[in-house]
Amino acid sequence: MKDEEIPAKDGYPLQVIASEGTQFVADNIMATEAGRPVIEQRGRTVKTMVMSRYVHQGNVNIKSGNIKFNGDVEIVGEVEENMKVEAGGDIYIHQAISESTITASKSIISKGNVLQSMVTAGKHNLLVIELGNLLRIMEKQLSKMLTIIQQMMGAKAYKQKEFETKGLQPLIIILLERKFIDFRTYAQKYVDIINKGSEYIDEEDWMEVSEELQSIFLVLSNQKTTLGHLHHLQETMNELAETTKEEVEPNSYVTVSSATNSTVYSSGNVNIVGKGCINTKVHAGGKLVIQNVLRGGEVFGRLGVSVAEAGAVSGTKTIISTTSDYSITISHAYEGTVLRIGEATRQLTREEYNIKAVLGDDEEIVIR
Numbered sequence: 001m002k003d004e005e006i007p008a009k010d011g012y013p014l015q016v017i018a019s020e021g022t023q024f025v026a027d028n029i030m031a032t033e034a035g036r037p038v039i040e041q042r043g044r045t046v047k048t049m050v051m052s053r054y055v056h057q058g059n060v061n062i063k064s065g066n067i068k069f070n071g072d073v074e075i076v077g078e079v080e081e082n083m084k085v086e087a088g089g090d091i092y093i094h095q096a097i098s099e100s101t102i103t104a105s106k107s108i109i110s111k112g113n114v115l116q117s118m119v120t121a122g123k124h125n126l127l128v129i130e131l132g133n134l135l136r137i138m139e140k141q142l143s144k145m146l147t148i149i150q151q152m153m154g155a156k157a158y159k160q161k162e163f164e165t166k167g168l169q170p171l172i173i174i175l176l177e178r179k180f181i182d183f184r185t186y187a188q189k190y191v192d193i194i195n196k197g198s199e200y201i202d203e204e205d206w207m208e209v210s211e212e213l214q215s216i217f218l219v220l221s222n223q224k225t226t227l228g229h230l231h232h233l234q235e236t237m238n239e240l241a242e243t244t245k246e247e248v249e250p251n252s253y254v255t256v257s258s259a260t261n262s263t264v265y266s267s268g269n270v271n272i273v274g275k276g277c278i279n280t281k282v283h284a285g286g287k288l289v290i291q292n293v294l295r296g297g298e299v300f301g302r303l304g305v306s307v308a309e310a311g312a313v314s315g316t317k318t319i320i321s322t323t324s325d326y327s328i329t330i331s332h333a334y335e336g337t338v339l340r341i342g343e344a345t346r347q348l349t350r351e352e353y354n355i356k357a358v359l360g361d362d363e364e365i366v367i368r
Contacts (some may be wrong), residue, residue, distance in 0.1 A: 015203070018238065020088070021050025035071060036089070038251075045203045045243075051089040060085060060100075072103075078112060078224050091121075105200065107253045108266075111273075114259040122252025122267030123198045128192060129267065131206060134190045138213075139237040145175055146230055153227075167224035169216075176217065187213040202226055205240055208348025210234070210316070246273040253286070270301070276309075279316075292344050294318060304328070311337035341365050 018024050021033040031037065035050040052071035058065055059077035067073060070088040078095035079085055080101065085093075091104040096112030108121045120126065149171060163180045174185055194201065194210040201207070210231050216225055254266040257274030258346065259282070264270060269286035269330030276293035288301030293309045298319040303325035311334030320328050333352045338345065341357060346365040360366040 001132075015205075017045065017047045017203070019047050019049040021052070022048045022210065036200075040251075045205075047153075047321055053089075059095075072106075079117075106251050107268075108255070110256045112257055114256050114262045114264070114280075116261045118263050118265075119256070120265045122285065123197070125252055125267030126265060127197045127296050128206070129191045129244050129285065131193055132188060132241045134193075135209070135241040138183060138186050138190070139234055139241060140235070141180050141186075142230065142234050144233065145172075145180060145183075146227070148179070149227065149230075149276055154270045167226060169225050171217065172225065187217050191218065203237060209236055209240065217268070252286075257334050258292075269303075294320070301326070306330075308332065310334065322335070322358050339365055340367060 011160050013296045015031070018029055021035055021128065022029050023029075023033055023176035024034050029048050031050050033050055035052040035054065038049045038051055039045045040049075052076045053074065054067070054069045054071060055074045055076065056064065056067060057076050057081055058061075058064070059232045060075055060083045061080040062083075066084040066086075067075075068084070068086045071090045072089040073085060073087040075085065075091070075093040075095075079093060079097045079100045082101040084103075085091060086103045087098070088105050090106045091102060093102070093108075093110040093344045097110055097114045097117045101114045101118045102108055103123055104118045106121065108119055110119075111200050131316065147166060152171065165197045169292070180251045190208050191214055194206060198207075201304040211339060215223055216229075216233070252266060253269040253270065254264055254268075255271045255273075256264070258276055258278075259272060259280045260278040264280060264282045266283070267285040270282055270288045272282075272290045272292070274292065276295070277297065277299065278293075280299075281297055282288060282299040283314050284301040284303075286301070287303045288299055288305045289303075290307045291323070295312045296316040296318055296320070300321040301306065302323050305320050305322050305328045307328075308318065309329045309332045310320060313334060315334075315336045315338070317338070319340065320330075321340035323362055326341075328339055328341065330337075331354055333348055333355060335348055335350050337358050339348070341359045342363075344359060344363055344365045346357070346367075352355040352367070357365050
């Protein structure tokens, strides 16, 4: 109604982390070393840092050894077989990547071909997106668990004194064994991801949830668990999961000339700007653009896919996927190319030109 005052929702305080090369000085954040200033925000966490730069002249090979650097990395030559390059910032490679592993917290640019390699950009974002998906599943189960617990506590058979002494742990064990059998599996997967990727995750809330999951649902310690304890855990899980629904981090992307028999992951956009993509798996958290051919393999762009030429006369299996709200555009698609939008799948039965595939009102794929 007009002239009616609508109170704003309560806000949440930001958690500011002064990371590499920065520190708090009174109410300000100051750089403590030279380099490229970076400010990241995801949900209620803001992280500041200064990225230094390492330039490697020549090739990365057995003679040079693997490269692991907290800032940006530039490789003037190529990355040879069985080598690893890992950076806390961006990676820029002037030549080819062959049978190697390239991992960057931010972006990756390669001017040469990517051959039989694993390329991952936005490691932090990829991890938190996976963690967020697990939290959404567990939060729903925990909500149902809380409803059952509250109903049982209100029943006449509920022994108030026993639960005041022991807490809810005995009841939680019964529910895990009889009704929420998969909860421990999801919880263990979450804990494993946190343990393996701890160097990429600075936010304390993610770590605290891992500790709570272990003590309440996995290790089953003697600590007294209350309703308030579980409600707080549920609220934290929900808040963290919400932060992973935000827009794609623009600084995390992959741009390569071409990719063959490789795997390319990015929490942001992926651009393949040269000859194309052959028998490769591509996952883009943003938009996927292949400016030339896509032959074989499986590619996914969360915010849509654009391909110049897809499939092959030989019928090589080529799968192109996106989410239900976005489209797949192809200038030239061969018969047999498989399109997936959301949960719907459609295989082309003839050669097509200048198509745009979207999800129709009947949840089937429509080609325009």
